[in-house]
Amino acid sequence: MTEAPQPKPGILEIAPYVGGKSSIAGVAEPMKLSSNENALGAGEKAREAYAAAIRNIHVYPDGRANKLRAAVAEKHGLEPERLIFGNGSDEVFALLNQTYLTAGDNIVCGQYGFLAYRISALGCEAQVKLAPEPGYKAEVDALLAQVDERTRIVYVSNPSNPTGSYNTGEEIRRLHEGLPANVILVIDEAYAEFVTETDWETAFPLARDASNIVVTRTFSKIHGLGGLRIGFGYAPLAICEAIDRIRLPFNVSVAGLDTAVAALADEAHQTASRDLVLQWRPRLTQAIRGFGFEVLPSVGNFVLVLFPETGRTASAANDYLNAKGIIVRQVGGYGLPQGLRITIGTEDQNRAVIDALSEFAAS
Ligand SMILES: Cc1ncc(COP(=O)(O)O)c(C=O)c1O
Structure with a gap:
């Protein structure tokens, strides 16, 4: 050969x-000013936690991220067992794609949707269907029109990168209502903390009672920890359990876990x-x-x-x-x-x- x-x-x-x-x-x-990082850097408490983590870098991290899991659950009022931690929220998207897409399936996202969703979907031999965004904003009807029998996941970033637009709580509910129950709706809220518009809503409450919604957040923006790579998803338990079959056991580092806990507490x-x-x-x-x-x-x-x-x-x-x-x-x-x-x-x-x-x- x-x-x-x-x-x-x-x-x-x-x-x-x-x-x-x-x-x-x-x-x-x-x-x-090219990667939407935090202009103030990481906070003092996070820096101290990172420095202190040096004592433990010979030890494998807690693969269940229990301390961070408890801290995130407490902060956002979520069930701890419904959280998935990743090496950045990018890894959560990749894990979802790997778990749910086979060759010939597709994901749907907006025309200007974040590239990370698409790259790992293509890596699963899936197709990417883009819904037009004539107003530089994800449109519910245009997204629904792209959904077919091979669609497994619809991705919306809310707020959206790179356009900076957002979808109202009402729009997100309508999108969810229009999707078949076997299609996962991922709502990527990486920039949630910077929104002041009163008709924007976090999708955590909507996700709580749904069997097909995943909401993701990151420590890379408001917490200034882009270099440490920590993000998470809030998902139905069945999705968490499926993802846990393929997630690498130690996907978030010791320093990442300790620093994220400190950052979360630094209001x-x-x-x-x-x-x-x-x-x-x-x-x-x-x-x-x-x-x-x-x-x-x-x-x-x-x-x-x-x-x-x-x-x-x-x-x-x-x-x-x-x-x-x-x-x-x-x-x-x-x-x-x-x-x-x-x-x-x-x-x-x-x-x-x-x-x-x-x-x-x-x-
Ligand atoms: C819309 C959106 N989602 C997710 C991320 C990535 O976050 P992470 O650093 O957690 O992988 C970014 C980063 O730029 C982003 O713009």
């Missing part, structure tokens, strides 16, 4: 995920992180609109700016920002080549973005 090993069908057709850029040649400390850091975003999101939006660029309304810790297709394009703006030492996210991979996604930063970072885009607009 001389043939080289071949990946499964479809693997090499998957476009590799391109993460937020983190360096600019010749710039020692660029402002990284002051969560409040400061939220306040920073709530203070600067409208200012950044208004300032950039004032320069003549379209900024989509956002309920997350980022804004999506849409640039003209000729002249002052997204690509030209990206180059201009890079030259000023600012890294933002190009979102061509989402089918939005005219967009740049900018994470809300610290006051200095936001002012630097405003100044740079003002100069760019006038250039």
Whole structure:
């Protein structure tokens, strides 16, 4: 046999995920506003817990994440046995896909839906059906129209990345009501803590009584622990038990577990992180609109700016920002080549973005 090993069908057709850029040649400390991280970093309590975890890094982590499980259950009023922990919520999506998708099945998500759902679904030889988002927002009827007899999972991020839009509690209920009982509805609430709109609702209460809803959250945003990789899902017990058959036994690290428990208890850091975003999101939006660029309304810790297709394009703006030492996210991979996604930063970072885009607009 001389043939080289071949990946499964479809693997090499998957476009590799391109993460937020983190360096600019010749710039020692660029402002990284490309991955919707927490501009304040991790809180003091989380840092202390991380430092203290050094005493235990020779020991395997608790595979059931019991301390974190109890802390999350208490914080959100959830049944502890209905939680699934992952190496980031990304792993929870991958576990759901691996557990429920076989070749020829499909997942449904919005046209601009988060890429992580799609990549692991394609890795399961499943198809991805995209529902149009003409208003840069997931539409209930468009999602339902994509569902067929091979659909196993519908993914909605609420709030949505990269558009920053959201679906109301009413819309999420209608979506759930329209789905067959054998289709799982995943509601990804990675940016929940940054929403102030009163018609947005967490789907935890809806999920409590449903047999086919999974709600996910992450420690990467409000808690500032993106580098530690911790997320969780709240799911019906039957889904948790199925996933536990294939979950790697030690998928969240000792340091990750201890740090997440400390972060969850640090309300002051969560409040400061939220306040920073709530203070600067409208200012950044208004300032950039004032320069003549379209900024989509956002309920997350980022804004999506849409640039003209000729002249002052997204690509030209990206180059201009890079030259000023600012890294933002190009979102061509989402089918939005005219967009740049900018994470809300610290006051200095936001002012630097405003100044740079003002100069760019006038250039
Ligand atoms: C919509 C959405 N869901 C989930 C995540 C990933 O979270 P985690 O770091 O927990 O894998 C992100 C991260 O950017 C996101 O934008």
